[in-house]
Amino acid sequence: MPLLNTNDRATKGELTKQRILEAAAQMFWKSSYHNxxxxxxxxxxxxxxxxxxxxxxxxxxxxxxxxxxxxxLTREHIFEGSFAQEQDPIKRLEEIYHRIYMAHKELxxxxxxxxxxxxxxxxxxxxxxxxxxxxxxxxxxxxxxxYQQRIYEDAKAKGLTTMDWEPELVGRQLQGILNGAMSxxxxxxxxxxxxxxxxxxxxxxxxxx
Amino acid sequence: MPLLNTNDRATKGELTKQRILEAAAQMFWKSSYHNxxxxxxxxxxxxxxxxxxxxxxxxxxxxxxxxxxxxxLTREHIFEGSFAQEQDPIKRLEEIYHRIYMAHKELxxxxxxxxxxxxxxxxxxxxxxxxxxxxxxxxxxxxxxxYQQRIYEDAKAKGLTTMDWEPELVGRQLQGILNGAMSxxxxxxxxxxxxxxxxxxxxxxxxxx
Amino acid sequence: MPLLNTNDRATKGELTKQRILEAAAQMFWKSSYHNxxxxxxxxxxxxxxxxxxxxxxxxxxxxxxxxxxxxxLTREHIFEGSFAQEQDPIKRLEEIYHRIYMAHKELxxxxxxxxxxxxxxxxxxxxxxxxxxxxxxxxxxxxxxxYQQRIYEDAKAKGLTTMDWEPELVGRQLQGILNGAMSxxxxxxxxxxxxxxxxxxxxxxxxxx
Amino acid sequence: MPLLNTNDRATKGELTKQRILEAAAQMFWKSSYHNxxxxxxxxxxxxxxxxxxxxxxxxxxxxxxxxxxxxxLTREHIFEGSFAQEQDPIKRLEEIYHRIYMAHKELxxxxxxxxxxxxxxxxxxxxxxxxxxxxxxxxxxxxxxxYQQRIYEDAKAKGLTTMDWEPELVGRQLQGILNGAMSxxxxxxxxxxxxxxxxxxxxxxxxxx
DNA sequence: GATGAATGAGTTTTCATTCAT
DNA sequence: TATGAATGAAAACTCATTCAT
Numbered sequence: 011m012p013l014l015n016t017n018d019r020a021t022k023g024e025l026t027k028q029r030i031l032e033a034a035a036q037m038f039w040k041s042s043y044h045n046x047x048x049x050x051x052x053x054x055x056x057x058x059x060x061x062x063x064x065x066x067x068x069x070x071x072x073x074x075x076x077x078x079x080x081x082x083l084t085r086e087h088i089f090e091g092s093f094a095q096e097q098d099p100i101k102r103l104e105e106i107y108h109r110i111y112m113a114h115k116e117l118x119x120x121x122x123x124x125x126x127x128x129x130x131x132x133x134x135x136x137x138x139x140x141x142x143x144x145x146x147x148x149x150x151x152x153x154x155x156x157y158q159q160r161i162y163e164d165a166k167a168k169g170l171t172t173m174d175w176e177p178e179l180v181g182r183q184l185q186g187i188l189n190g191a192m193s194x195x196x197x198x199x200x201x202x203x204x205x206x207x208x209x210x211x212x213x214x215x216x217x218x219x
Numbered sequence: 220m221p222l223l224n225t226n227d228r229a230t231k232g233e234l235t236k237q238r239i240l241e242a243a244a245q246m247f248w249k250s251s252y253h254n255x256x257x258x259x260x261x262x263x264x265x266x267x268x269x270x271x272x273x274x275x276x277x278x279x280x281x282x283x284x285x286x287x288x289x290x291x292l293t294r295e296h297i298f299e300g301s302f303a304q305e306q307d308p309i310k311r312l313e314e315i316y317h318r319i320y321m322a323h324k325e326l327x328x329x330x331x332x333x334x335x336x337x338x339x340x341x342x343x344x345x346x347x348x349x350x351x352x353x354x355x356x357x358x359x360x361x362x363x364x365x366y367q368q369r370i371y372e373d374a375k376a377k378g379l380t381t382m383d384w385e386p387e388l389v390g391r392q393l394q395g396i397l398n399g400a401m402s403x404x405x406x407x408x409x410x411x412x413x414x415x416x417x418x419x420x421x422x423x424x425x426x427x428x
Numbered sequence: 429m430p431l432l433n434t435n436d437r438a439t440k441g442e443l444t445k446q447r448i449l450e451a452a453a454q455m456f457w458k459s460s461y462h463n464x465x466x467x468x469x470x471x472x473x474x475x476x477x478x479x480x481x482x483x484x485x486x487x488x489x490x491x492x493x494x495x496x497x498x499x500x501l502t503r504e505h506i507f508e509g510s511f512a513q514e515q516d517p518i519k520r521l522e523e524i525y526h527r528i529y530m531a532h533k534e535l536x537x538x539x540x541x542x543x544x545x546x547x548x549x550x551x552x553x554x555x556x557x558x559x560x561x562x563x564x565x566x567x568x569x570x571x572x573x574x575y576q577q578r579i580y581e582d583a584k585a586k587g588l589t590t591m592d593w594e595p596e597l598v599g600r601q602l603q604g605i606l607n608g609a610m611s612x613x614x615x616x617x618x619x620x621x622x623x624x625x626x627x628x629x630x631x632x633x634x635x636x637x
Numbered sequence: 638m639p640l641l642n643t644n645d646r647a648t649k650g651e652l653t654k655q656r657i658l659e660a661a662a663q664m665f666w667k668s669s670y671h672n673x674x675x676x677x678x679x680x681x682x683x684x685x686x687x688x689x690x691x692x693x694x695x696x697x698x699x700x701x702x703x704x705x706x707x708x709x710l711t712r713e714h715i716f717e718g719s720f721a722q723e724q725d726p727i728k729r730l731e732e733i734y735h736r737i738y739m740a741h742k743e744l745x746x747x748x749x750x751x752x753x754x755x756x757x758x759x760x761x762x763x764x765x766x767x768x769x770x771x772x773x774x775x776x777x778x779x780x781x782x783x784y785q786q787r788i789y790e791d792a793k794a795k796g797l798t799t800m801d802w803e804p805e806l807v808g809r810q811l812q813g814i815l816n817g818a819m820s821x822x823x824x825x826x827x828x829x830x831x832x833x834x835x836x837x838x839x840x841x842x843x844x845x846x
Numbered sequence: 847g848a849t850g851a852a853t854g855a856g857t858t859t860t861c862a863t864t865c866a867t
Numbered sequence: 868t869a870t871g872a873a874t875g876a877a878a879a880c881t882c883a884t885t886c887a888t
Contacts, residue, residue: 021847022847022848023847023848026847026848040347041347041348042253042343042344042345042347042348043253044251044252044253044254044344045253045348047881047882047883048882048883048884049882049883057848057849058848058849058850059849059850059883059884059885060848060849060850060884060885060886061847061848061849062884063883063884063885064847064848068883068884069882069883069884123346123347124347125347126343126346130343130402130406131343131344133402133405133406134251134335134339134340134343134344134402134405134406135251135253135340135343135344136251137332137333137335137405137406137408138249138250138251138332138333138334138405139250139251139254144406144408147406148406148407148408151403151406151407179415179418182403182412182415183415183416183418183419185399185403186396186399186400186402186403186412186416186419187395187396187399187419188399189398189399189402189403190394190395190396190397190398190399190400190402191395191399193339193342193343193395193398193399193402194360194391194394194395194398196342196343196346196347197339197342197343197346197353197356197357197360198357198360199346199353199357203391203395206388206391206392207392207395209388209392210392210395210396210423213382213422213423214419214422214423230871230872231871231872232871232872232873235872235873256856256857256858257857257858257859258856258857258858266873266874267873267874267875268858268859268874268875269859269860269861269873269874269875270872270873270874271859272858272859272860273872273873277858277859278857278858278859439868440868441868441869444868444869458765459765459766460671460761460762460763460765460766461671462669462670462671462672462762463671463766465860465861465862466861466862466863467861467862475869475870476869476870476871477862477863477864477870477871478863478864478865478869478870478871479868479869479870480863481862481863481864482868482869486862486863487861487862487863541764541765542764542765543765544761544764548761548820548824549761549762551820551823551824552669552753552757552758552761552762552820552823552824553669553671553758553761553762554669555750555751555753555823555824555826556667556668556669556750556751556752556823557668557669557672562824562826565824566824566825566826569821569824569825591840597833597836600821600830600833601833601834601836601837603817603821604814604817604818604820604821604830604834604837605813605814605817605837606817607816607817607820607821608812608813608814608815608816608817608818608820609813609817611757611760611761611813611816611817611820612778612809612812612813612816614760614761614764614765615757615760615761615764615771615774615775615778616775616778617764617771617775621809621813624806624809624810625810625813627806627810628810628813628814628841631840631841632837632840632841648850648851649850649851649852650850650851650852653851653852674877674878674879675878675879675880676877676878676879684852684853685852685853685854686853686854686879686880686881687852687853687854687880687881687882688851688852688853689880690879690880690881691851691852695879695880696879696880848888849887849888850886850887850888851885851886851887851888852884852885852886852887853882853883853884853885853886854882854883854884854885855881855882855883855884856880856881856882856883857879857880857881857882858878858879858880858881859877859878859879859880860876860877860878860879861874861875861876861877861878862874862875862876862877863873863874863875863876864872864873864874864875865871865872865873865874866870866871866872866873867869867870867871867872
């Protein structure tokens with residue numbers, strides 16, 4: 011189940027690397043960095059272990075690239091997808107929450123466990139021990155909250171909100187609410203915690219729940 | 220640096236266990252479960268490794284007791300402390316955020332790193348792999364959000380808010396905001412993310428930021 | 429369930445040692461030397477671990493005394509008991525096998541497992557690694573086969589057998605048959621292997637099965 | 638000192654596994670399961686410890702495969718070898734005892750210690766604690782006594798015996814005698830105990846000692 | 847570009863034994 | 868005589884990483 015349309019012109023080596031990346035990203039997400047062994051990644055990717063080290067300097071750098079990979083997936087499927095589908099800023103926000111909820115719901119149904127936010131997971135586990143991972147996750151979350159900042163800006167421009175706040179701050183707060191919601195969902199193993207948080211997000215923007 | 224007033228009547232063995240617990244809790248918090256080795260815990264606690272296993276079935280169970288230990292610390296120092304100091308619900312909320320901010324600020328100044336929320340950290344890292352840890356963290360966070368639920372209820376009773384929501388839901392949302400804020404602070408290595416979220420929390424309650 | 433009538437005049441210390449001995453002997457028999465931890469012995473004996481080392485130089489020497497203890501039990505309950513109960517040499521042999529069978533049957537019913545011969549067990553496990561244990565077991569088995577040697581001698585004297593062999597050799601062979609039978613019973617978890625061997629023993633003596 | 642003609646077509650990995658197996662089997666036999674450390678096995682096999690765990694799930698499973706390995710060796714060298722060399726059932730029995738005696742004699746001369754029967758040793762030590770080992774040993778001994786059952790059947794068919802017994806029972810009894818003899822030899826450190834038992838075995842079959 | 851095999855250095859866990867009171 | 872507590876040494880087992888082909 012390749013999650014990304016891999017380039018048809020990709021060389022054999024690029025495909026191998028991609029397979030490893032998909033396997034690793036999936037496993038890191040569903041479990042954790044430390045709990046996933048390189049052995050298991052290559053087993054799932056169906057490649058030789060030495061190939062792993064041909065394409066990645068070490069496990070940490072593989073994780074780094076996984077964050078990038080998950081980033082591009084999330085941006086496409088969650089943010090860009092929602093923005094393309096809906097024009098109204100509030101509907102966009104709703105769609106974002108809906109898509110995230112659906113993804114977690116499906117994962118719970120199939121795997122019994124809710125994986126939470128892949129970026130928060132990595133960040134939580136590794137921020138204090140790996141500065142490069144911390145920075146990468148910081149960067150990724152930074153790219154996401156601009157989507158939510160824009161939702162607020164659009165809502166404001168359309169007169170949908172009475173709140174008059176610093177957009178950057180609102181963007182970050184919305185991101186924080188989303189992060190908190192996914193973490194809750196994971197820890198309580200309850201996907202509905204994500205949709206529950208939508209009303210909070212709307213309140214921040216200043217629209218009725 | 221004992222974080223808790225340990226009972227004066229404690230036996231020698233209980234004190235040893237307590238020392239291990241303090242060392243382990245601190246290290247798990249500042250780093251992560253997997254990145255902290257039992258060797259290092261007993262080194263910090265200045266006990267023999269076999270003693271660790273005399274008092275704890277294994278590393279996982281030690282972590283479990285660490286969650287309990289951090290829970291009692293947090294409840295006392297953050298929640299009960301704030302409630303005892305302030306009577307006004309909004310002031311209580313502010314005090315909670317303030318105390319959490321101060322703790323993180325201090326840790327950043329001393330250790331260069333922001334540890335984030337000990338419960339979210341554990342939960343994030345282990346929820347999908349250790350059901351007993353997941354349940355313990357779920358339980359702990361459950362105990363915390365009732366404090367915030369009460370803040371909302373009190374605010375409502377005092378006519379400080381115009382919002383009319385289900386208190387349990389508000390409690391959970393406030394907890395989510397706090398969690399998201401601590402995670403942000405950790406990942407962005409920026410303690411101010413905690414205080415920044417206070418305005419979001421207040422907005423949810425329905426009081427002016 | 430003390431297996432031996434301990435002296436009423438025994439001091440407190442002697443009783444403690446006796447309790448340890450009983451616990452250790454029982455556990456070594458039912459499991460094995462290496463698989464039984466000193467911790468578990470003192471737990472069953474309900475004594476402090478340091479007491480164990482007050483009465484026994486170390487685990488090996490405790491095992492050594494266990495062999496002696498089991499020897500006296502076995503001599504009384506199996507050999508002397510059978511000899512006292514029966515006068516006829518063949519009946520005596522039958523009674524020996526019967527008593528051993530009953531003991532194993534009961535143990536299987538209660539513990540699901542057949543422990544086999546305590547002396548063979550110790551010997552098998554330790555003979556090549558502990559010369560003092562090997563010698564002790566050799567001595568004990570040596571004391572036992574004289575009972576069987578005497579059975580043969582008596583049978584011969586009574587004209588119950590036509591075989592004319594060196595009695596010492598017959599004694600050893602009978603002991604070997606018994607040992608083999610108990611080992612079979614243990615490995616096949618089948619107490620009847622003991623009674624099955626009676627016919628072999630009788631054949632050696634030269635009486636009809 | 639490879640005891641088995643290993644396949645020339647074996648891969649490098651298979652050869653490594655074989656080396657470990659040979660080292661482990663030898664050491665378990667000469668000492669005991671618990672007394673042999675994985676460290677020492679890999680030292681003798683001249684492989685890295687991790688390789689041990691690449692080829693065997695754990696120590697217990699290695700022991701399990703050792704039993705299989707010793708089984709094939711014993712079947713070839715002792716039973717099949719004797720049957721191939723001799724046609725007469727009694728001569729076959731004598732040859733079996735002779736070969737076992739020679740093996741033990743040689744081991745005593747070289748190692749000072751008689752290792753006894755590898756299967757009885759394992760069984761004795763582990764039967765009550767490892768059900769999978771107990772079953773494996775039971776199975777192996779079961780395969781051996783059919784050789785001795787056949788000796789009795791052949792002897793009977795040739796009119797060499799007057800005894801008229803259930804062949805399966807005789808097979809088991811002969812196996813028991815052999816087992817008892819090897820155990821005696823080990824505990825008394827006297828290889829001759831094996832040859833001494835031959836007369837017992839012959840008596841059971843019903844031929845003159 | 848790929849892979850079977852190997853490995854150094856850890857990592858958790860255990861155990862017999864002893865100390866201090 | 869007894870015991871709560873501690874511990875050195877080693878045990879089984881693991882893991883990221885690299886080698887040789």
